[in-house]
Amino acid sequence: MEMSNFLENGNIPREANNSRCNGMNLCTLAALALLILVVVPLLIACFLCLHSQSPEICWAHATLPSEDRDGYIIWKWNLTDCSSFIRNGSDQKLEILQSGMYFIYAQVTRIKTIKDYFTMTLYRDQNILLNQMTGTNSGEDTVSINFGRPYFLSKGEKLFCKVNNGLGHISTENQTYWGLYKM
Known part of the structure; x- marks a missing residue:
């Protein structure tokens, strides 16, 4: 029960x-x-x-351009983790210390109207044209041009930058710069 x-x-x-x-x-x-x-x-x-295993990321960034007496541009460089990849020479040229793919970028901002087109040219070694950016000579006061793309760079190559007509018509603050990073 x-x-x-x-x-x-x-x-x-x-x-x-x-x-x-x-x-x-x-x-x-x-x-x-x-x-x-x-x-x-x-x-x-x-x-x-x-x-x-985290990779070292090299980033080189140039700002605040100024001109010396001969018309060469002097850049203020910030190199981050680049000791084994890039060296900034006293001649304002970046020397590639390790071959590989690098992403190169640049921007130039014109702040005054000029008669000619304004151009920024990036060279590899002495006279090998790597890239050229050309902006308009329109009536606008402020115009920017920019580019960015990857390049294979070999050890020992040197990079430098030129701007036509000097820096008198170019913003030398944070709107004009160039640089690269190792991919």
Whole structure:
């Protein structure tokens, strides 16, 4: 009769209920411990491996151009992590120390109307034209020209920049710059 009360009321004896609960708790704790023992060290190892292999990113950026007596442009250079890739020479030329792909970019902003077109020319070595940007001579006071693209540069090559008609019509603040980074 006592057995029928258990079945009619849908009750499960306490001993059976506790043993199933204890088994579930034990399985959950074992799975959690296994997860902690396997996954956490794996994540730490991956993080350490990726962190130790992070590449050095070289970025060279020139701003605030000024002219010397001979009309050459003197740039204020900011070289970030470039000691093994690029060297800034005393002649205002960037020397490539490691061959590879480099992304070169430039912008020139004209702030005065002039009769001629204004041009910024980027050279490799002495007289090899790498890129030339030409802006309009329209009646607008402020006009910008810019470019950016990847180039393969070889060790020992030197880069430099020229602007026609000097810097008298060019913004020498943060709107005129050029630079590159190693890809």
